[in-house]
Amino acid sequence: MRFVFSWLLLLSFVVTLTTTTRGAPNKTPRLSPVDPLLKRQTDVSAIISSDFETFFYDQTLDHFNYKPESYTTFQQRYIINSKWWGGANKNAPIFVYLGAEEPIDQDVTILGFLTENAPRFKALLVYLEHRFYGESNPVRSKEGQDPVEAMKESVKNDTIRGYFNSAQALADYAELLLHIKNKLDAHNSPIIVIGGSYGGMLSSWFRLKYPHIALGALASSAPILYFDDITPQDGYYSIVTKDFKEASENCYATIKQSWDDIDRVATMPNGLAILSQKFKTCSPLNNPLELKDYLESMYASAAQYNAPPKYPTTRICQGIDGASNATDILDxxxxxxxxxxxxxxxxxxxxxxxxxxxGWQWQVCSEMVIPIGITSNVSMFPNSPYVLKEFIDDCVNRFDVMPRPHWVTSYYGGQDIRLILSKFGSNIIFSNGLRDPYSSGGVLEDISENILALKTINGSHCLDILNSMETDPEWLVKQRKDEVKIISQWFSKYYQDLRLLKQ
Incomplete structure (x- = not known):
């Protein structure tokens, strides 16, 4: 079977069924800093305050060619908060959030690391929107389309979609940041780029590709090693399983057994109707995979965003274990x-x-080829191996394009990362929480004295860059303090070098 994974507001699957064994040509969870389902209502409905000003820049469509169409421009959105900025005359720093696979305004209100540390550093805050997302889609800026319809058109249009990639996005950020610095006459203001998940990868890659623009990078939950064969395909779902097993052995065993029970009930007369009723589905199930995919995505989401004070995996397991009187596993x-x-x-x-x-489906099918599968017998999930040929076939069917599974490591590196980056890289913080399934593809050990890995045993996806809370445990508070301390050292060295150059 070809099992197609698409990360929606809830991590949901699009599936094509042919056998009872699962392959996973596109089983790639969305790389988002925060669980869309678990955003607090105040975050979801928050109106960006007047401290945040929105601007648009005439961005170059193609930074790497000189064809006539390469000079086409589109409107790229960016947001600035200058409330705490010390000013260009004092060379006050700039914190830049590199947007990823969603509209930038969805992130502004939840990124506490920037707003909570800006007063300390007297920093300017800048939020850059990734091309093709939000209001920064070349198709929408030309045709005035609805954002979702514009994205649909973008990934179908073979004259446009080729510009939808990370290298172009990084070049956007480079050009736009130089424009902002020139506009503010802030030529000597040091820049720290910050990102989470896919945006965390972009942050680390930006520091490596554009060190003359960014002094340093904070890359939160960035699985830059989940490409090629660097990380075993089981990495992601092995941690999902581990999270649930640590929450409750009984819960783990119940989930592991439930898949066969779903198949068993589905084969009964009116089996799908029974499952629909048992799980109170909003519409009748068409096949058992709809239910399986919903549950798999729910478990994966709970593990990826397994944050305190109420860990989602624990909450699910409390529900399962609390119904221990029920004789039916599916109940x-x-x-x-x-x-x-x-x-x-x-x-x-x-x-x-x-x-x-x-958009993320296109990115996965072009360059973000992250080989995630399930082959372990101890996994609480059914077997679902990653098979490159099936992945390629699926992407060709979807977009009529061949994925490039080795491009990310060719362009950004990743193989032998300790040996390579220790020779030329600097000023990158890789932060991870080990409850996060994507930490399996993260940098978990220091590479050099200034490419550092900060990890927490109980941390989850991008937790360190989100809004702080009074209930935050001490280990999370310490992780954030350590990040601030390292960035402070980068600034101290930078300003010392700047003074020496001006003498």
């Missing part, structure tokens, strides 16, 4: 669903297309 599994999503009258097994779900 216990449904109790876990209710514990994770309380108060719902029904559970939607499908999700509407979004900019992110469409």
């Amino acid at each position: 216990r599994v449904f109790a876990g669903v209710v514990a994770y999503h309380p108060g719902r009258s029904c559970y939607n097994m499908t999700s509407e297309a979004t900019q992110t779900s469409i």
